Amino acid sequence: AAGVIQSPRHLIKEKRETATLKCYPIPRHDTVYWYQQGPGQDPQFLISFYEKMQSDKGSIPDRFSAQQFSDYHSELNMSSLELGDSALYFCASSLGGKEEGEKLFFGSGTQLSVL
Amino acid sequence: AQKITQTQPGMFVQEKEAVTLDCTYDTSDQSYGLFWYKQPSSGEMIFLIYQGSYDEQNATEGRYSLNFQKARKSANLVISASQLGDSAMYFCAMKETQGGSEKLVFGKGTKLTVNP
Numbered sequence: 001a002a003g004v005i006q007s008p009r010h011l012i013k014e015k016r017e018t019a020t021l022k023c024y025p026i027p028r029h030d031t032v033y034w035y036q037q038g039p040g041q042d043p044q045f046l047i048s049f050y051e052k053m054q055s056d057k058g059s060i061p062d063r064f065s066a067q068q069f070s071d072y073h074s075e076l077n078m079s080s081l082e083l084g085d086s087a088l089y090f091c092a093s094s095l096g097g098k099e100e101g102e103k104l105f106f107g108s109g110t111q112l113s114v115l
Numbered sequence: 116a117q118k119i120t121q122t123q124p125g126m127f128v129q130e131k132e133a134v135t136l137d138c139t140y141d142t143s144d145q146s147y148g149l150f151w152y153k154q155p156s157s158g159e160m161i162f163l164i165y166q167g168s169y170d171e172q173n174a175t176e177g178r179y180s181l182n183f184q185k186a187r188k189s190a191n192l193v194i195s196a197s198q199l200g201d202s203a204m205y206f207c208a209m210k211e212t213q214g215g216s217e218k219l220v221f222g223k224g225t226k227l228t229v230n231p
Contacts, residue, residue, distance in 0.1 A: 033219070042222060043206070043219075043221050048217075056216035056217070056218055058218065104162070104210075109160070
């Protein structure tokens with residue numbers, strides 16, 4: 001079965017650079033979530049989209065932005081990178097609101113290292 | 116306030132034995148969902164099991180079962196016949212609904228080590 005696809009798997013950037021993370025949800029899933037997981041931490045919610053509209057916003061820095069496109073894939077854009085942005089970034093998708101939408105499935109994550 | 120509490124930072128179990136990972140939650144919602152995810156050292160977040168608040172029976176998925184005690188607000192994960200490959204971090208999570216949107220809130224996790 002198709003899963004959530006994230007790219008790239010690993011990303012190394014310098015301070016003050018920009019980064020773009022991509023997420024391709026499971027086919028037919030209309031809701032996408034972004035999470036940030038620091039070393040030894042639990043995942044923290046950043047932002048979510050339902051039917052290409054932002055549906056909720058968590059602890060996402062103003063330097064970060066995200067959107068969901070017409071094909072339902074999503075991109076997380078990160079600017080003016082800081083050392084503290086080094087983390088594992090997860091994307092998850094669900095069927096939002098429908099019975100099967102109770103389950104969120106995660107991608108393998110993008111490991112971002114800021115040097 | 117912490118909405119998901121996992122009181123066991125680390126747990127050890129012998130191969131082939133059963134183990135219970137604890138999770139308690141706090142919510143005033145009538146309808147909610149509880150999840151368990153496995154995160155091996157490779158980093159991916161693997162969905163294990165889901166329990167809806169209105170589900171009358173405890174959820175089961177192969178060797179995983181969820182001991183759901185609604186009155187006590189607990190949703191413990193039981194892994195039967197532990198295998199070496201079960202060694203990983205386990206996160207309990209609750210789907211939180213606010214203002215029409217939903218997101219998962221995670222506990223701090225329990226690191227399970229299966230010994231041969």
